[in-house]
Amino acid sequence: MKKAALALSLALAGSSLPGLASAQTAATQSPVSIDFWTFYLSPKFDGYINGVIAEFQKANPGIKVNYIDKQGTLEQELITNISLGTSPDVVNLWVESTQKAADSGLLTDMGALVPNAKRLYYANSLNNFTVGGKLYGLPWYASFDAGVMAYNNDLIKKAGVMSLPKTTAQMVAFAKTVKDKTGAYGWSPAVKDPQGGTFLGVFAGEGLPLVSGNTAAFSTPAHAKLLQTYIDLYKADYIPQDLLRKEAFQLSQELYTQGKLATIIGGPQALNRVRDNNKAIYASSMITTAPVGAGRTQAGGGMTLTIPKASKHPKEALIFAQFMTNKLNQVAFAKIVPIVPTAAGANLDPAFAKLQSSKDPIEKATGLIAVNGPKLRSAIPPLKNATDLFKSFDDNIEAAFLGRKTAQQALNDAADAWNKLLK
Incomplete structure (x- = not known):
């Protein structure tokens, strides 16, 4: 699935907010404010996103997250804001946009900052956001073209x-x-x-x-x-x-x-x-x-969280990007919308096995989709x-x-x- 189809399919899906996952705390020396841009997630998933942000800020009181959904203008606005010196700190991109931004030298090498990325995320999903041997985004959620x-x-x-x-x-x-x-x-x-x-x-x-x-x-x-x-x-x-x-x-x-x-x-x-x-x-x-x-x-696409080189708070941005994409928060997202979690081990969550035994078509399909993250491949390099x-x-x-x-x-x-x- 290409990026617009994936984003719009989320907009069509129903939502109800389960308990959100907590994560390890990380202290900062002084309060900072970071801008977090998403793609086509508002207003449908404001409850989920804001809930995760609230959990993050509770665990990291020195960091305030400003959530902004940019939709169809995201790519152009990212370039404009970087040129104006007002770059966001964490940006939700997809495979093709990550490639373009990386080629233009706009993104931070995440692999150097997250040396254990191969343990935290599926290898196939990491490959989607690897350009020239460098990892430019942490896998967030994905979808299959077929499923x-x-x-x-x-x-x-x-x-x-x-x-x-x-x-x-x-x-x-x-x-x-x-x-x-x-x-x-x-x-x-x-x-x-x-x-x-x-x-x-x-x-x-x-x-x-x-x-x-x-x-x-x-x-x-x-x-x-x-x-x-x-x-x-x-x-x-x-x-x-x-x-x-x-x-x-x-x-x-x-x-x-x-x-x-x-x-x-x-x-x-x-x-x-x-x-x-x-x-x-x-x-x-x-x-x-x-x-x-x-x-x-199974071919498919995916979404990632990137950090522009122009971010004024890359350390805090990384802490947040890792929190947002951790296994517990990815599983929580997959329980309210039929996405494919890309965090390693997410496929083993018992909730998905329960859904697979459901007689309701949508519930059963959601369970089948969610456990197939390790099989996901990007059809087009x-x-x-x-x-x-x-x-x-x-x-x-x-x-x-x-x-x-x-x-x-x-x-x-x-x-x-x-x-x-x-x-």
Whole structure:
């Protein structure tokens, strides 16, 4: 999941505040005030954030935290404030923005300050925020692009499906069977979303390479064959025609709620709309793990807490960033919103095992999602010029789906554009 989808999925989720976790105290010599910027968490999660801050300030009376949510303007405001000498002290960034800020020399090397980071957080999550061998952010929360699969059991029975697909390759045959037998779509895969580079994630999920050094590696016959498989499904109307026009998460919610789609793949928050608008389909919904590709990994993204080099209080900022991202506080967050905790050992919390045994689809999905932090992988490596790279790639993918180019030619053209940008 890309950063906006992850942030907005939080905004769609329900919340209720459990008991917050405490942490080790850390004294400071004199009272200081630090600014903490988040991304799309207010006002939905003000209760949780302010609760953690209150616990932190109680344990660290010499530090006052000013909580500010910046939403869509965060990146530009960060650059502006740094240039004006009014830098925030702790900033909530995501994979791509961390890469850009690190490349621009704006962030503090957190690895040097937290030598035990590999013991505190999952290695895969740390890798998401490692640039040039240096760690520039402490992992906070994450999400899977797929996560779990909810399915309409009534439609599955109508289609005569006896065994649910476990792999994306099996989903191809499944999609055809469901559509032929019921008229509803069986699958709504993400092929081209506004965040960009979506089909790169499809390649990565199947274990196919994306880049090799500074060269695009996605124009091989194997990549073209996989792309053609999805194009054939699209042309035969076995996957929704609106996939080139609408974001897959939104489209899946709409069609599944209307009974026009048998499965919805994603996080538990995808079912909120179903629960609220079609109680019969929600009652028929069951949860299983999402099908995976030949790469046998779950792709996803994540959020981090960084410290700008321009922070006037880096010591206090670090104390707070570690407190906010510790295991107890991450688990507390995951209990009120379906995120993936990235702190080592969070997957062992008994609350998640209890949720997995629930008969409520959202609760069960939340439990399944929360324990999979160790399996999380970033499908797309941090890339410079990511916006331009994704646009050239997506334009060519769309051309292939619309029949303007062959699958191989589209990938060749995208690779040529990438090679110029990467070099």
